[in-house]
Amino acid sequence: MKLYTKDHEWVAIDGDVATVGITTYAQGQLGDVVFVELPDVGKQLTKGGEAAVVESVKAASEVYAPLDGEVVEANEKLADDPALVNLEPETGGWFLKMKLPAGTDTSELMDEAAYEAFVQTL
């Protein structure tokens, strides 16, 4: 199940683990990504709180946690190859995996059709 936020993150949920990244639209807005600051494994993320920082040539932008959860993996490939965020934003350029608590409510997230419609309004 792949869901989206209004902050242009995607969240792919498989069981109790969510993989998080930024959308194709978001990477296009940011431009060339030159650095990604990822959270340490074990860090507790709070929905809406800072999860990562993505730096383009021009500026630094915060990436917010789409849900509550504990970081179980960060994408180490981004350290050497931050351009993956531009080249494969919704696959190889993922940022982090987080373990979701039981009963996580995803109802505020958008499905793909709703996100596409949202982007069209921007």
Next chain:
Amino acid sequence: MSHDTPVLETPLSAAHAALGARMVPFAGYLMPVQYPTGILAEHQWVRDHAGLFDVSHMGQGALVGPDHATTAKALERLVPADALGLEPGRQRYTQLLNDEGGILDDLMYSREAGADGRILLVVNAACKADDWAHIAANLPAEVRLETFEDRALLALQGPEAEAVLEALGAEVGSMRFMDVAAHTIAGVPMLVSRSGYTGEDGFEISVAACDVVRLWDLLLQDERVKPIGLGARDSLRLEGGLCLYGHDIDTTTSPIEAGLSWSIQKRRRKEGGFPGAERIQRELAEGPSRMRVGLLVAGRQPAREGAEIATKDGTIVGRVTSGGFGPSVEGPVAMGYVPLIHAQPGTDLDLLVRGKALPARIVALPFVPARFRR
């Protein structure tokens, strides 16, 4: 300096839109920050080929007096550079100073051959209204300021810039760095200077606003030329160690602190007679208390404007004034001010970014050697 006034456009706005530029407000103008290929590709294109920039937002004007000496002396009351000794067909860089020797703006001034008594000025977009008011208020009766609202400005920068202009019939090959000369391309008269803001060889081209779209299109027909936005302009000038007004220099910095002593010629250093001369002569003699330095940052994480500069024992000694990712350096670079005792190349410092200390080493500027055709 206000950024919330109605947004102005340059005569090339439609051309930028047609090229798919992302437009952003800058200094009161809507300007292209990048085209679809992106900042890294645009930066590299300028290093390898020729990049075309619309810099029509910049202020263009002229001081007009009865003869060169009168006009030059009027300018010398406002800036620390030698205008009197400027030869016809040459351009120089200088700064408008306040009475404390702080920098009100930095600018280029030039003397077009065959136009005795006219000194042309190019000032920053964000400062132009204030600059023009300041200059006009401080001129003697026999010298007046003309501002050119009907002129556009292009920059063609990179190692293939000369060949591109020559192919269009402008014989710029004999021009040296900071030469200024009139040329014509396809019947369009233009004033060309061999200068720029990228650290690469290149030209700035002043043309009538009504001719600029035609010239822009003509230049882009050459496959060696691509349009370049303000994003790459910033990464190129940063790697070139060039100051951005309002960031690396402002009213609180003197030209000496900023490492711009080279732009103050010998006669002016000795004679003074410009605003803030006392401070500047003292800093020249005794050294300033702080200096602008280049910082090569370890790792990949950029340190941007505002990041604190600390010694290895944690003492904050300065602040980053410009910083980002240097595409040609292939790593983060920054500039900032530190006390003179920490300003030696080779000094190891830390830049504090979001609570993390990024190791950085002071290096001589520029980060990427300039390739001017001297």
